[in-house]
Amino acid sequence: xxxxxxxxxxxxxxxxxxxxxxxxxxxxxxxxxxxxxxxxxxxxxxxxxxxxxxxxxxxxxxxxxxxxxxxxxxxxxxxxxxxxxxxxxxxxxxxxxxxxxxxxxxxxxxxxxxxxxxxxxxxxxxxxxxxxxxxxxxxxxxxxxxxxxxxxxxxxxxxxxxxxxxxxxxxxxxxxxxxxxxxxxxxxxxxxxxxxxxxxxxxxxxxxxxxxxxxxxxxxxxxxxxxxxxxxxxxxxxxxxxxxxxxxxxxxxxxxxxxxxxxxxxxxxxxxxxxxxxxxxxxxxxxxxxxxxxxxxxxxxxxxxxxxxxxxxxxxxxxxxxxxxxxxxxxxxxx
Amino acid sequence: xxxxxxxxxxxxxxxxxxxxxxxxxxxxxxxxxxxxxxxxxxxxxxxxxxxxxxxxxxxxxxxxxxxxxxxxxxxxxxxxxxxxxxxxxxxxxxxxxxxxxxxxxxxxxxxxxxxxxxxxxxxxxxxxxxxxxxxxxxxxxxxxxxxxxxxxxxxxxxxxxxxxxxxxxxxxxxxxxxxxxxxxxxxxxxxxxxxxxxxxxxxxxxxxxxxxxxxxxxxxxxxxxxxxxxxxxxxxxxxxxxxxxxxxxxxxxxxxxxxxxxxxxxxxxxxxxxxxxxxxxxxxxxxxxxxxxxxxxxxxxxxxxxxxxxxxxxxxxxxxxxxxxxxxxxxxxxxxxxxxxxxxxxxxxxxxxxxxxxxxxxxxxxxxxxxxxxxxxxxxxxxxxxxxxxxxxxxxxxxxxxxxxxxxxxxxxxxxxxxxxxxxxxxxxxxxxxxxxxxxxxxxxxxxxxxxxxxxxxxxxxxxxxxxxxxxxxxxxxxxxxxxxxxxxxxxxxxxxxxxxxxxxxxxxxxxxxxxxxxxxxxxxxxxxxxxxxxxxxxxxxxxxxxxxxxxxxxxxxxxxxxxxxxxxxxxxxxxxxxxxxxxxxxxxxxxxxx
Numbered sequence: 037x038x039x040x041x042x043x044x045x046x047x048x049x050x051x052x053x054x055x056x057x058x059x060x061x062x063x064x065x066x067x068x069x070x071x072x073x074x075x076x077x078x079x080x081x082x083x084x085x086x087x088x089x090x091x092x093x094x095x096x097x098x099x100x101x102x103x104x105x106x107x108x109x110x111x112x113x114x115x116x117x118x119x120x121x122x123x124x125x126x127x128x129x130x131x132x133x134x135x136x137x138x139x140x141x142x143x144x145x146x147x148x149x150x151x152x153x154x155x156x157x158x159x160x161x162x163x164x165x166x167x168x169x170x171x172x173x174x175x176x177x178x179x180x181x182x183x184x185x186x187x188x189x190x191x192x193x194x195x196x197x198x199x200x201x202x203x204x205x206x207x208x209x210x211x212x213x214x215x216x217x218x219x220x221x222x223x224x225x226x227x228x229x230x231x232x233x234x235x236x237x238x239x240x241x242x243x244x245x246x247x248x249x250x251x252x253x254x255x256x257x258x259x260x261x262x263x264x265x266x267x268x269x270x271x272x273x274x275x276x277x278x279x280x281x282x283x284x285x286x287x288x289x290x291x292x293x294x295x296x297x298x299x300x301x302x303x304x305x306x307x308x309x310x311x312x313x314x315x316x317x318x319x320x321x322x323x324x325x326x327x328x329x330x331x332x333x334x335x336x337x338x339x340x341x342x343x344x345x346x347x348x349x350x351x352x353x354x355x356x357x358x359x360x361x362x363x364x365x366x367x368x369x370x371x
Numbered sequence: 372x373x374x375x376x377x378x379x380x381x382x383x384x385x386x387x388x389x390x391x392x393x394x395x396x397x398x399x400x401x402x403x404x405x406x407x408x409x410x411x412x413x414x415x416x417x418x419x420x421x422x423x424x425x426x427x428x429x430x431x432x433x434x435x436x437x438x439x440x441x442x443x444x445x446x447x448x449x450x451x452x453x454x455x456x457x458x459x460x461x462x463x464x465x466x467x468x469x470x471x472x473x474x475x476x477x478x479x480x481x482x483x484x485x486x487x488x489x490x491x492x493x494x495x496x497x498x499x500x501x502x503x504x505x506x507x508x509x510x511x512x513x514x515x516x517x518x519x520x521x522x523x524x525x526x527x528x529x530x531x532x533x534x535x536x537x538x539x540x541x542x543x544x545x546x547x548x549x550x551x552x553x554x555x556x557x558x559x560x561x562x563x564x565x566x567x568x569x570x571x572x573x574x575x576x577x578x579x580x581x582x583x584x585x586x587x588x589x590x591x592x593x594x595x596x597x598x599x600x601x602x603x604x605x606x607x608x609x610x611x612x613x614x615x616x617x618x619x620x621x622x623x624x625x626x627x628x629x630x631x632x633x634x635x636x637x638x639x640x641x642x643x644x645x646x647x648x649x650x651x652x653x654x655x656x657x658x659x660x661x662x663x664x665x666x667x668x669x670x671x672x673x674x675x676x677x678x679x680x681x682x683x684x685x686x687x688x689x690x691x692x693x694x695x696x697x698x699x700x701x702x703x704x705x706x707x708x709x710x711x712x713x714x715x716x717x718x719x720x721x722x723x724x725x726x727x728x729x730x731x732x733x734x735x736x737x738x739x740x741x742x743x744x745x746x747x748x749x750x751x752x753x754x755x756x757x758x759x760x761x762x763x764x765x766x767x768x769x770x771x772x773x774x775x776x777x778x779x780x781x782x783x784x785x786x787x788x789x790x791x792x793x794x795x796x797x798x799x800x801x802x803x804x805x806x807x808x809x810x811x812x813x814x815x816x817x818x819x820x821x822x823x824x825x826x827x828x829x830x831x832x833x834x835x836x837x838x839x840x841x842x843x844x845x846x847x848x849x850x851x852x853x854x855x856x857x858x859x860x861x862x863x864x865x866x867x868x869x870x871x872x873x874x875x876x877x878x879x880x881x882x883x884x885x886x887x888x889x890x891x892x893x894x895x896x897x898x899x900x901x902x903x904x905x906x907x908x909x910x911x912x913x914x915x916x917x918x919x920x921x922x923x924x925x926x927x928x929x930x931x932x933x934x935x936x937x938x939x940x941x942x943x944x945x946x947x948x949x950x951x952x953x954x955x956x957x958x959x960x961x962x963x964x965x966x
Binding site: 114115116118121122123124125126127146147216227312316317318328331332333334335 | 681682683685686687689730732733735736737739740741742743802805808809811812813815816817819826827829831
């Protein structure tokens with residue numbers, strides 16, 4: 037097809053709806069609105085996305101204030117409460133996994149640790165790993181993607197092949213192998229700190245090609261655009277073009293992809309903890325709780341339900357929010 | 372013996388039985404504990420240290436085993452799993468074997484191929500046996516003393532036949548002069564000097580040094596006869612040539628195993644085995660929960676591995692089928708041990724601080740609670756070993772005043788150790804044992820309260836001998852606390868404690884003396900024990916060794932382990948035996964109906 041007739045999708049030109057809105061405003065002075073502002077207007081109208089966003093915010097607050105919240109309910113995530121456990125079966129006394137006024141979500145089998153406190157602390161790990169690994173992936177993906185797209189040639193070939201290789205790499209197996217040979221102390225971190233650090237790095241490292249491909253594709257189409265030509269003919273340097281002309285126009289897809297990446301990373305962290313290569317005990321993690329719950333799915337189903345629901349809600353909230361952000365930034369984008 | 376290798380026996384069961392009975396009244400929640408109907412289950416603990424429904428056993432039928440794990444080897448020389456030793460009695464006979472009776476009596480040694488127990492002469496250095504008439508192989512040929520000698524010689528061929536217990540080799544040829552039958556230059560490959568076979572019916576053992584437990588070791592299945600022309604070396608596990616009432620019909624490792632009657636075996640030649648069923652099948656499952664479900668459904672009669680039901684099946688069974696369960700003591704002690712090479716555990720006060728700081732009830736709960744886990748362990752001699760005192764000997768008040776931990780006492784010990792503010796250390800635990808990981812977490816939580824900060828390192832459980840069995844690695848990794856378990860190969864202080872506590876047994880790999888105990892008194896007591904033939908004196912020495920070990924504060928015992936095993940409604944003549952760590956005695960199980 038012929039290129040000039042077609043608007044590239046990521047240009048995020050004002051949508052038909054907005055144009056209509058502007059038209060409806062009639063004689064009102066046409067005001068220039070920034071991309072962010074337009075997107076925000078659209079997002080505000082998307083109830084589902086807003087709900088997702090509020091839940092995400094809430095989760096972040098919970099994770100940040102975990103010590104305060106657990107203090108308020110008077111429970112320590114690592115304190116054992118044997119009195120709550122039936123010694124014969126090792127399961128919590130009382131119905132629904134020992135849910136009571138003291139233990140809002142019941143207690144763990146065998147140890148009697150408070151599940152609410154552990155869920156709250158578990159949010160810290162999930163969000164920390166989810167966010168930071170997304171940051172690692174976005175930084176790597178953006179820089180390498182933009183370089184590949186802009187310079188083309190051998191740079192593009194090398195980076196693209198590396199991305200292909202990484203996408204084909206069995207990352208879960210690699211992390212399992214890596215974690216088991218990791219030292220206990222590293223860079224001033226120890227125990228759980230090392231594990232979290234390694235998880236963030238590795239999940240982020242294996243995540244960048246996804247975002248790298250998108251950025252490269254967008255760059256390829258953007259660099260042929262007239263405004264880039266114009267900048268170039270005015271004598272702008274390559275760095276200037278890269279960061280002042282191209283990058284701002286890549287912000288939309290980058291934001292969309294990073295919001296979609298966070299829930300995937302949270303799931304990966306849960307999977308790793310489930311497999312026993314995540315955080316170290318006694319640090320609480322949702323995946324680890326799920327893994328422990330397997331032995332009690334019959335006698336204490338609540339123990340499995342609670343972390344399961346926590347993961348479900350978190351991932352769903354991020355996905356809804358991410359979808360909303362994408363629709364807002366890129367209404368013509370295909371679902 | 373390592374944890375997987377469940378074997379061992381115990382003698383003193385009365386105390387344990389009383390505790391079980393006590394628990395029944397407090398912890399029972401429904402389920403029929405009556406003696407049981409003729410067609411139904413015999414009742415909870417009906418076969419624990421006593422025989423259940425003996426008179427209901429009929430000849431014939433198919434006895435169905437299920438297992439989550441195949442034997443390490445069915446070769447009598449190579450197997451080390453306790454259940455494998457137990458099962459081997461179906462197709463192998465020994466000069467002497469364990470009595471086929473319930474509880475402590477089952478751990479006693481009784482003649483099998485031999486006409487009587489050993490004639491011991493030369494101050495305990497010479498053992499003479501005479502073979503019974505009419506004992507035959509599965510092809511009808513007679514079993515000779517040379518077959519017995521050859522079977523025992525195979526223990527020396529560790530390069531080809533690794534894995535089994537090597538006590539015979541250690542006792543008969545401690546310097547390792549004999550090369551084993553496969554490298555034997557003599558024409559009949561019977562060059563081992565320590566055993567004489569003057570004729571086909573007589574066998575004489577010459578020990579270089581007396582050992583009070585020699586006959587116990589001869590009762591292990593590793594002393595079974597093997598016929599030279601049927602020895603397929605490493606492949607022998609696929610079809611061991613039978614000397615017992617059953618023979619291999621088919622075996623696919625990890626899938627199934629079928630034994631059928633050995634028609635050449637004559638009841639009149641065997642005072643031990645009853646051989647009730649016509650056929651014995653074993654089916655292997657990859658998932659323990661799956662196996663438990665099949666047991667509860669009645670598709671399978673009993674668990675081959677006899678390591679207790681998993682938490683899921685256990686809960687269902689305890690709630691709905693209590694009459695099908697037994698709750699025997701396993702002979703294992705579960706414990707934490709403190710390597711003295713790792714600071715500050717070189718100081719006895721720091722070791723004591725951990726013992727006092729631990730919450731013993733929490734550790735017991737992590738092990739499965741009083742029924743599925745066992746009673747709180749208070750010292751390091753399992754109840755099955757003569758000389759054990761059970762919970763009566765409790766120097767740290769572990770099951771008494773300090774059972775929930777004694778922070779004040781722990782702080783005092785920390786001060787005496789010069790670490791008033793506590794210290795940091797690492798707990799090493801196998802990653803493939805969820806229950807052990809749970810105990811490590813419990814210990815971590817209670818130690819945090821007295822200022823001891825413990826990091827948990829879950830290492831690859833399949834690499835145990837190379838990781839915690841290497842003192843240099845333990846020191847390098849700073850493993851101040853190691854979580855382990857140990858059970859006796861045979862129920863004496865030597866069969867349990869020698870590799871754990873004797874300084875001669877410290878080795879650079881596969882070490883089991885994790886605490887690196889170098890106590891001349893303990894070493895001396897072991898030397899004295901081996902030369903003592905009087906049973907009463909042996910018991911005294913065992914007690915003394917246990918006291919010395921506890922006084923050193925090397926160990927924090929968790930539980931005297933117990934487990935919960937399933938027996939189907941179809942089974943008759945069922946009983947647990949101390950010969951095999953509280954497992955059911957397989958060889959004389961019968962069925963109520965021949966169908």
